[in-house]
């Protein structure tokens with residue numbers, strides 16, 4: 001596979017079948033990225049547009065209001081919630097972005113405290129998060145099928161948010177225009193992999209910048225906003241059909257599947273003259289889910305095959321390295337003495353990122 005043939009497929013999952021499941025697995029294990037055709041129903045395009053409009057209003061609201069809801073603060077509702085300024089995250093020194101993290105509503109707790117204008121749109125935010133989760137569950141169910149896991153609800157029951165707390169988080173992102181040098185390409189979100197099971201990423205037509213690190217060649221490859229319409233107009237208000245939804249595999253799902261699914265490194269790079277918005281839904285399993293090897297003959301076949309070729313060590317060791325567990329066995333916090341839980345996995349990643 002060379003740079004030019006890194007074609008991320010657009011998969012129509014409206015009629016889930018074993019063939020569709022196979023397409024999802026194939027993209028998830030080669031690129032770690034795939035597009036899902038937007039059926040116009042699961043995540044209503046109007047909600048996506050309204051969320052971007054809300055995001056624009058929010059990021060242009062007074063800085064003092066946003067700062068009160070600083071990430072991890074009690075005002076923002078606790079760990080990994082709230083406002084992140086560009087210096088707040090240890091991803092990359094050139095990082096120039098701001099974000100606001102919102103945890104999903106749970107049956108016991110309503111939405112976390114929100115500043116205006118987010119607070120007046122909580123029904124939209126809750127509905128959007130719920131529909132993102134529904135799409136994640138459909139993708140997880142297809143992966144369950146393709147991996148031939150005997151329990152057909154193995155993944156979905158472990159991501160059932162009605163059953164308890166999870167690390168799932170919805171993030172609104174804003175990359176302000178830079179007035180320093182508006183022609184030079186700069187790194188706006190440093191190279192990283194996502195932490196959870198799946199990420200859904202929403203971007204606007206005319207606002208490219210996302211690049212992925214080609215898993216085999218090690219070169220940066222742009223990810224188009226809408227691959228079905230290469231000449232998409234720069235206006236987000238056009239009457240085009242909604243772009244497909246970009247999905248990528250996170251570290252937790254890669255770790256859980258012994259490296260069969262690929263958590264691909266990506267970044268955001270663009271020249272500074274214009275502002276850019278995006279939204280990411282990071283889906284995680286319930287906190288107590290144990291990340292022992294998923295019971296799948298497909299994974300067993302993969303690890304048997306790959307260990308002969310020496311790649312198993314590489315894929316899994318890379319996941320341990322991202323957890324700060326260099327020797328692959330770990331010390332303390334339940335790692336090495338038992339099976340890592342989803343919460344322990346996330347805590348380790350947050351520790352590496354924020355030094356918590």
Ligand SMILES: O=C(O)CCC(=O)C(=O)O
Nearest residue numbers: 173189194210268278280
């Ligand atoms: O803004 C983007 O396009 C990507 C953001 C991203 O990768 C992230 O927040 O994890």
Ligand SMILES: [Fe+2]
Nearest residue numbers: 192193194266
């Ligand atoms: Fe990301």
